[in-house]
Amino acid sequence: MPREINIDLEGKVLVVTGGTKGLGREIALGAAKEKAKLAVCSRSEDFLENLKKDLDSIYDDQNDYYLDTVDINEVNMLKNFSNNIVKELGEPDVLIANAGVTDQKHHSLVDLPDETWEKIININLSGTFYTIKTFLPLLEKTRGNLIIMTSLLGQKGYGKANDAPYCASKFGLEGLAEVAADEYEGKVNVNTIFPAEKVNTNFFSHLSKEEREKLSDPEVIVEPTLFLASLPTGSLTAHSLNAKKWREDLAYQKDLLKKSRKEN
Numbered sequence: 001m002p003r004e005i006n007i008d009l010e011g012k013v014l015v016v017t018g019g020t021k022g023l024g025r026e027i028a029l030g031a032a033k034e035k036a037k038l039a040v041c042s043r044s045e046d047f048l049e050n051l052k053k054d055l056d057s058i059y060d061d062q063n064d065y066y067l068d069t070v071d072i073n074e075v076n077m078l079k080n081f082s083n084n085i086v087k088e089l090g091e092p093d094v095l096i097a098n099a100g101v102t103d104q105k106h107h108s109l110v111d112l113p114d115e116t117w118e119k120i121i122n123i124n125l126s127g128t129f130y131t132i133k134t135f136l137p138l139l140e141k142t143r144g145n146l147i148i149m150t151s152l153l154g155q156k157g158y159g160k161a162n163d164a165p166y167c168a169s170k171f172g173l174e175g176l177a178e179v180a181a182d183e184y185e186g187k188v189n190v191n192t193i194f195p196a197e198k199v200n201t202n203f204f205s206h207l208s209k210e211e212r213e214k215l216s217d218p219e220v221i222v223e224p225t226l227f228l229a230s231l232p233t234g235s236l237t238a239h240s241l242n243a244k245k246w247r248e249d250l251a252y253q254k255d256l257l258k259k260s261r262k263e264n
């Protein structure tokens with residue numbers, strides 16, 4: 001990472017929802033390499049077991065991470081998860097609300113089954129709301145960072161045909177982030193991040209091997225996410241970080257670094 005980007009997560013407690021696959025997994029491994037204390041959840045035990053193997057090759061001490069089976073739609077599971085994190089690792093400094101799903105069949109509005117709408121809104125929007133509602137009071141104690149994974153399809157002007165529930169949920173998350181940033185101004189930085197490109201994860205498991213090879217690697221999300229995770233209190237907030245622009249446009253990256261230091 002360029003020297004100018006200050007990634008300082010050593011000993012910080014960092015939580016990733018949906019951190020067992022795709023982008024979340026890459027962020028979790030990146031944070032582990034930066035010596036953060038890590039908590040990860042997802043619904044599938046098998047994938048948590050796989051992650052555990054990789055974490056054991058990074059951490060010297062198994063007490064530095066905590067993995068749990070949690071459905072972000074289940075408020076009680078989230079509550080237990082947060083209580084256990086405090087017990088096992090300490091108060092969370094960073095929450096990366098990353099868990100999300102999509103409609104791989106890409107139905108048009110009128111063909112969209114109600115159950116598909118409900119499933120995606122329930123997980124992406126309501127589940128993320130339950131997650132941040134659970135963790136914000138803890139992040140307030142540590143004066144930490146909340147990062148919400150959205151999408152290019154959640155940005156004004158990028159609503160796309162045949163993606164109604166996904167776009168609606170991600171637009172909703174951008175709004176939710178603005179509300180949280182306003183309510184917690186000066187106490188918790190609240191930012192969103194989106195890859196702004198198709199990343200080779202389970203979201204594209206319906207494509208052929210050749211098609212998937214043309215997509216970006218999940219690695220593209222790591223540096224800008226860890227940059228947001230390292231922000232000091234009262235720094236950059238209510239920003240939607242475009243990860244592709246961060247990588248390709250040095251002026252954009254420099255401007256964010258300047259804003260994070262409150263230089264303008």
Ligand SMILES: NC(=O)c1ccc[n+]([C@@H]2O[C@H](COP(=O)([O-])OP(=O)(O)OC[C@H]3O[C@@H](n4cnc5c(N)ncnc54)[C@H](OP(=O)(O)O)[C@@H]3O)[C@@H](O)[C@H]2O)c1
Binds near residue numbers: 017019042044100149
């Ligand atoms: N891939 C892209 O190109 C792309 C682009 C823009 C934004 N994103 C966003 O990036 C985030 C991660 O997506 P991805 O592409 O990495 O997909 P992925 O590989 O399918 O990973 C999704 C993760 O979320 C977890 N998850 C799903 N529903 C959950 C629930 N109800 N409770 C707890 N965990 C749950 C999954 O684990 P379980 O299934 O085991 O629960 C998995 O770990 C999503 O918010 C997505 O919208 C992705």
